Amino acid sequence: MKGPLLLEPPFNQPLFARALRTAFLAPSPRSLTLPSAFSPRAAHALRNLARPHRERFDLADRGCYTFADLYHPQIHALSRPLLEMLRLFAQEVSATALGAGAARIVWLGRGDYSLRLDDARLRPPSEFLEATLDLSPSPHPFAGIVYSEGPAIHLPIAQLPGQLSLVWRGRASTRCDRYRNSFVGAQSCILLRAAFPLAES
Amino acid sequence: MNLPSIQVANWDRARLARQWRAARPFPHLLFDPFVSEAAFTGLRKAARDEPLLVQADELYQFQGSAEPPANETLRAFAEELGSSAVREALREITGLATSAVSLRVYRYGPGDYLLPHTDHRASQAEVNGEEERRLAFAFYLGDQPRGGALQLYDCALDDNALVRTRPAKRIAARPNRFAIFGVGPTSLHRVCELLEGERLSLAGWFLA
Numbered sequence: 001m002k003g004p005l006l007l008e009p010p011f012n013q014p015l016f017a018r019a020l021r022t023a024f025l026a027p028s029p030r031s032l033t034l035p036s037a038f039s040p041r042a043a044h045a046l047r048n049l050a051r052p053h054r055e056r057f058d059l060a061d062r063g064c065y066t067f068a069d070l071y072h073p074q075i076h077a078l079s080r081p082l083l084e085m086l087r088l089f090a091q092e093v094s095a096t097a098l099g100a101g102a103a104r105i106v107w108l109g110r111g112d113y114s115l116r117l118d119d120a121r122l123r124p125p126s127e128f129l130e131a132t133l134d135l136s137p138s139p140h141p142f143a144g145i146v147y148s149e150g151p152a153i154h155l156p157i158a159q160l161p162g163q164l165s166l167v168w169r170g171r172a173s174t175r176c177d178r179y180r181n182s183f184v185g186a187q188s189c190i191l192l193r194a195a196f197p198l199a200e201s
Numbered sequence: 202m203n204l205p206s207i208q209v210a211n212w213d214r215a216r217l218a219r220q221w222r223a224a225r226p227f228p229h230l231l232f233d234p235f236v237s238e239a240a241f242t243g244l245r246k247a248a249r250d251e252p253l254l255v256q257a258d259e260l261y262q263f264q265g266s267a268e269p270p271a272n273e274t275l276r277a278f279a280e281e282l283g284s285s286a287v288r289e290a291l292r293e294i295t296g297l298a299t300s301a302v303s304l305r306v307y308r309y310g311p312g313d314y315l316l317p318h319t320d321h322r323a324s325q326a327e328v329n330g331e332e333e334r335r336l337a338f339a340f341y342l343g344d345q346p347r348g349g350a351l352q353l354y355d356c357a358l359d360d361n362a363l364v365r366t367r368p369a370k371r372i373a374a375r376p377n378r379f380a381i382f383g384v385g386p387t388s389l390h391r392v393c394e395l396l397e398g399e400r401l402s403l404a405g406w407f408l409a
Contacts, residue, residue, distance in 0.1 A: 060316075060354055060389060061389060178259065183311075
């Protein structure tokens with residue numbers, strides 16, 4: 001694919017982002033899930049770009065999955081405009097000044113999972129906004145990503161290629177990727193995850 | 202059920218203690234078979250009759266009963282398992298003194314699982330006022346399914362966090378097999394995904 005890897009219009013327009021602010025602020029946790037943010041071609045290109053830099057994580061009490069750090073020097077030149085676009089979009093939607101944080105692509109295949117303990121070890125210590133862009137090649141009704149905050153709040157997110165989800169994560173917020181059993185099938189769930197902490201004033 | 206079903210007087214405690222200490226990746230034992238055929242048949246029927254609820258969390262997906270189970274046969278078995286005769290024999294074998302047994306019926310169908318965890322919660326127990334789990338056990342009551350094995354991990358611990366985990370041993374869920382292991386910060390184990398059939402068990406802990 002030629003040209004930069006960017007969000008689809010109108011995700012590049014501040015007015016569109018601002019119009020979503022009320023919808024983002026209403027639920028608990030503050031969150032928004034939007035379809036068609038990223039084209040299948042761009043997702044394919046990004047997956048291919050990151051593929052040679054994949055690493056396997058396997059620590060059974062935390063999780064088993066494959067990932068690639070988007071700050072890897074050979075990826076970052078091409079992923080930086082997308083991450084910056086995501087940050088600006090998240091900033092407008094949340095009406096909060098956000099800085100750049102960690103970003104990675106995660107592949108969840110058959111038998112993979114990540115538990116809240118893994119999230120606790122990787123997440124920023126203070127509150128932040130987590131953006132997840134679904135790069136999967138095909139949809140799946142399995143709502144494998146589950147955000148929780150206390151015993152009563154659960155936000156499951158299903159696999160939908162091109163979908164962008166924004167979740168405001170307080171200190172008590174946790175996230176897990178549920179175990180992908182034989183009913184989920186062999187098709188991987190591929191996610192770009194970026195953490196945007198509060199910008200330093 | 203005719204009591205006693207657990208032939209504790211026949212256990213060769215010295216041999217079992219040696220096996221316990223030599224077991225890897227962490228102390229465990231298998232009793233094959235555990236109870237008489239008649240007792241096994243009665244317990245299997247009781248477990249199949251027990252009301253179960255679907256339970257799912259980040260760690261697991263299965264069906265489980267209340268604790269203790271409602272069925273009288275199962276309650277009598279729990280009482281026998283927690284009797285002073287059995288607990289004293291296990292103390293001689295494992296070196297661990299216990300005071301009570303907690304158990305439930307579990308049924309795994311295809312796709313069900315229990316992800317790796319240690320059962321260890323000594324510090325949490327102090328906070329919640331719950332009793333410490335010293336020994337964990339599973340008693341298999343169904344026909345041997347495809348999948349659903351108990352997998353034990355070899356682990357390295359650094360500063361109270363596991364820093365390396367490696368699958369080390371698989372224990373098949375054979376009918377009338379009783380598996381028991383010591384609970385500690387490195388007793389990492391899982392129930393592998395059940396692929397076909399049914400995995401029916403009584404499982405729980407001997408508590409401090």
